[in-house]
Amino acid sequence: MAGEVAPILRAAGLTVRPIERARVADVGALRRSVAARSGPLVCSGLMDDWPAGTAWNPAELTKRNPERRVTALMDLPATGVLFPQDQRRYERELPFGEFLDRMTTAGPAAPCYLAYQRAHEILDPADCDFASLLPPDGHGTDTRVWIGSAGTRSMLHSDLKDNFFCQVWGEKSVILVSWQDSRAVYPFPGNLVNSRIDLADPDLSRFPRLRNAVLHHARMRPGDLLYIPRGWWHDIRAHTPSVSVNHWFGEPLGLPDYLRLLGLLGPAYWGATARDFVVHGLLRRQESTRFFFSPASTGRRLYDALRTGDFSRGNDPSSGAQ
Incomplete structure (x- = not known):
């Protein structure tokens, strides 16, 4: 099982707090958090009736379109913030069924990822009922699927829009940092939405302001939904082979x-x-x-x-x- 980052951060003397969890499957609590942007919130039970919960696992997905050609990232680096090579060097076209077989057996030393894939391009987006969580608000939405092996990593970065991140199968961990602490995560000089810090190996002599930030942590298990407010920095890592879906919505940062x-x-x-x-x-x-x-x-x-x-x-x- 791929390693957990939160203990490393705590051992380095950083402040790591658990993300608040709703006590019950309360869509009202989720909507209030979104309306107030009061901070991240983990909810369980809101996805119980979604077909994705039973249909989006490797065994069932393999039955759907095993010969469909997909472009996945293969043999990814296990460490570091930037890819050693251009991302296109890791792209491979292969049948969906073959990718699913490889993602369940790949080790964290060379993970593989079918990532940032629009849901409707490979799966039925109706399997995820985001409309029941939050009515349309006039702003554009987008739903993406993330299917990968243990060891896949979305390094610390910030998105323009509010986000529902849903764990469908397998387990991941998420670390969040508030938009207000953006200076503490040391964005790249030419890129204000990607951090230079690898949270699995925090170099506090090089990035001392990180000591002043509060980091928030959640272990995401099947059926967990996390609300990530717009702008909040997030680092997401898979402990096991994993299937996730996320949904961006609302007015973006400008x-x-x-x-x-x-x-x-x-x-x-x-x-x-x-x-x-x-x-x-x-x-x-x-x-x-x-x-x-x-x-x-x-x-x-x-x-x-x-x-x-x-x-x-x-x-x-x-x-x-x-």
Whole structure:
């Protein structure tokens, strides 16, 4: 079973608190948390009637479309924040049934992941009844499926939108850090939504502000749903072969939010943003994809905002851009 990060963080002297759990399967408590953005919340029981609970496990999924071709990430690195190679080097096309067989047997030293996959492209999105949890609010939504072996990792990063993260099969752990503590997680100078810190190996001499942050932890088991407020940093790791689904919704963080953060981070970030504005915005040079599903750089996003009025262009999951 892949290792747990929370004990490592506590041993380093960091403050790690359990994420609040709703006492009962109370959709009202979940909706109140979303409305108030009062913080993350884990709920159990809200997915009990979803067909995904019984249909989205490797044995059943193999029966559905075993010959369907999928593009998965294979033989991924087990350590480090960035991929040693461009993400495209890890992509392999193979039959869905073959991938499912490999994901149940792959070890954490070389995990494999069918990740960031739109639900309707490989499964029936009606198997997950997100509409019963929260009525549509006029903003775009997007539902993605994550199927992978033990040892898969979504390194510490921040998303634009509110998120329901649901564990369908297997177990994962989640570490969260508030958007208000963004300086403490040391974003990359050219990329304000990805952290330079590997929480499995926290280097506090290099990243001392992390000591000032409060980290929140939950072990996610089948049937658990986690509300992650927009902007909250999250690190997600699989202890076992795993099937998860997430649902982004609501109004995204926008340009003013990121400009405030950029102002707090200082000259190194301003310089990187200006460079990427020119290189990847004005000159349209391709950016590397060594992050896990790399977002555009902050400079490119600022260029898009000034040109089109949309800072989230190509970064908002519900926009349909990749």
